[in-house]
Amino acid sequence: MSEGCEKNPAGGSGPGASCCEGAGPGEASVTTAGVDPRTTAKYFGSGVLALGIWWLVYQGLFPFAKWFTFSLLTLTPGSHLTSAVQFFVFEAPKILMLLTLVVFAVGVVRSFFTPERARRILAGKRESAGNILAALLGVVTPFCSCSAVPLFIGFVTSGVPLGVTFSFLVSAPMVNEIALVLLYGLFGWKIAAVYAGTGLGIAMISGWVIGRLGMESHVEEWVYAAPAGGDEEGEVLNVSWRDRVHFGLDSVRDIIGKVWPYVLAGIAVGAGIHGYVPENFMAGIMGSGAWWSVPLAVVIGIPMYSNAASIIPVVQALLGKGAALGTVLAFMMSVIGLSLPEMIILRKVLKVRLIATFAGVVGMGILIVGYLFNVLL
Amino acid sequence: MEIAILGTGCPKCRQTAEVVRQAVEQAGVDATIHKVEDIKEIMKFKVMTTPAVAFDGQVRISGKVPTVDEVKALLAHDGKA
Numbered sequence: 001m002s003e004g005c006e007k008n009p010a011g012g013s014g015p016g017a018s019c020c021e022g023a024g025p026g027e028a029s030v031t032t033a034g035v036d037p038r039t040t041a042k043y044f045g046s047g048v049l050a051l052g053i054w055w056l057v058y059q060g061l062f063p064f065a066k067w068f069t070f071s072l073l074t075l076t077p078g079s080h081l082t083s084a085v086q087f088f089v090f091e092a093p094k095i096l097m098l099l100t101l102v103v104f105a106v107g108v109v110r111s112f113f114t115p116e117r118a119r120r121i122l123a124g125k126r127e128s129a130g131n132i133l134a135a136l137l138g139v140v141t142p143f144c145s146c147s148a149v150p151l152f153i154g155f156v157t158s159g160v161p162l163g164v165t166f167s168f169l170v171s172a173p174m175v176n177e178i179a180l181v182l183l184y185g186l187f188g189w190k191i192a193a194v195y196a197g198t199g200l201g202i203a204m205i206s207g208w209v210i211g212r213l214g215m216e217s218h219v220e221e222w223v224y225a226a227p228a229g230g231d232e233e234g235e236v237l238n239v240s241w242r243d244r245v246h247f248g249l250d251s252v253r254d255i256i257g258k259v260w261p262y263v264l265a266g267i268a269v270g271a272g273i274h275g276y277v278p279e280n281f282m283a284g285i286m287g288s289g290a291w292w293s294v295p296l297a298v299v300i301g302i303p304m305y306s307n308a309a310s311i312i313p314v315v316q317a318l319l320g321k322g323a324a325l326g327t328v329l330a331f332m333m334s335v336i337g338l339s340l341p342e343m344i345i346l347r348k349v350l351k352v353r354l355i356a357t358f359a360g361v362v363g364m365g366i367l368i369v370g371y372l373f374n375v376l377l
Numbered sequence: 378m379e380i381a382i383l384g385t386g387c388p389k390c391r392q393t394a395e396v397v398r399q400a401v402e403q404a405g406v407d408a409t410i411h412k413v414e415d416i417k418e419i420m421k422f423k424v425m426t427t428p429a430v431a432f433d434g435q436v437r438i439s440g441k442v443p444t445v446d447e448v449k450a451l452l453a454h455d456g457k458a
Contacts, residue, residue: 114440115425115426115440116425119425142440143426144389144426146384146385146387146389146390146427147425147426147427147440149385149416150416150419150420150424150425150426150427151425151426153420153425154424154425222417226417226420345385348416349416
């Protein structure tokens with residue numbers, strides 16, 4: 001859930017241009033406690049109703065795609081164009097609907113978490129257990145990379161170990177709900193689960209390794225002298241269900257509003273591959289036979305800066321053209337998990353050696369995941 | 378009132394500054410707005426998420442771009458206190 005932001009060197013436009021998508025409920029300003037219980041019941045009622053309608057429409061997508069392709073456009077079964085059209089008409093609404101549901105659910109879940117709360121949970125935790133917890137919290141805590149620096153300072157000054165802080169900073173962008181839905185929709189739940197599991201694993205282990213290396217002296221000196229940030233948990237705890245629903249709806253509007261063109265582009269590429277038999281021309285350079293393809297993918301991917309949605313069309317195209325899954329997964333993770341803009345931002349609080357170590361350790365983790373999958377599959 | 382916009386210069390921070398400016402204008406409050414972009418200065422406000430808005434040194438919003446109405450409600454709330 002992270003978009004690089006400040007002085008974005010990747011050129012302003014695109015979904016990355018603004019950060020903090022679905023940023024936290026923040027400090028709930030004027031208190032909203034004391035909402036009528038009937039209002040809450042009403043929200044639950046309409047929620048159940050909306051979910052029912054969602055399910056019915058979702059069930060109707062496949063028949064609709066068939067009807068649209070064969071009855072409305074009267075395309076003949078069996079041709080490339082027909083299967084491409086049917087694929088697109090079925091997949092595009094399916095994935096957008098899944099995305100809406102998941103982004104909403106994640107938005108509601110995130111309304112229970114704030115960086116302040118994550119820090120309180122992590123402060124004083126020992127390594128290992130702390131790394132695991134931090135990686136999990138990184139997924140559910142609303143966070144954007146423009147807050148990376150204040151968050152980093154807030155964590156380390158209040159007793160969260162350096163390695164544990166890194167586990168959080170790695171998992172927050174790497175394990176991304178949009179990528180998860182798209183991988184599920186386009187490649188099935190196994191690949192989606194592999195992505196989420198290995199992403200968390202990399203965050204836990206690389207944070208642990210950075211902790212072991214004892215690099216506290218490579219944090220800029222002034223950081224430890226800074227006052228601990230964000231000491232007020234604020235009125236966030238008083239958030240009503242109505243606010244949580246609105247928070248979920250806001251993140252749907254924010255995120256879906258930004259990523260839908262990329263999602264459609266990804267599905268269109270998928271449809272093209274689906275209809276027209278792949279030529280496997282990538283197999284030679286990015287197939288599992290080429291050992292150097294994984295490190296190359298990581299080295300190209302790390303400085304690149306893109307959000308999860310816009311990288312999926314590329315992933316789709318590479319896989320369709322015969323690139324190996326491990327190589328493509330490594331490429332995707334290094335693009336969304338590590339970026340040059342983020343490292344430039346972190347330079348304010350970290351010395352170059354620690355940034356290099358951070359990129360190196362995480363890059364190594366991605367590399368291992370890439371090789372592992374090329375060998376296993 | 379002294380209003381500080383905390384943020385290191387990302388688009389959301391500029392948006393926040395604009396929202397606050399509009400809210401102050403519409404509410405007719407006598408306030409000066411200044412931006413705090415240096416991270417060391419921002420940390421003195423003890424925030425962990427940006428953009429953030431502080432009234433007279435007190436952080437009132439953090440981690441999101443507020444709406445004009447939200448800021449107006451906060452201005453009215455703090456004005457009475």
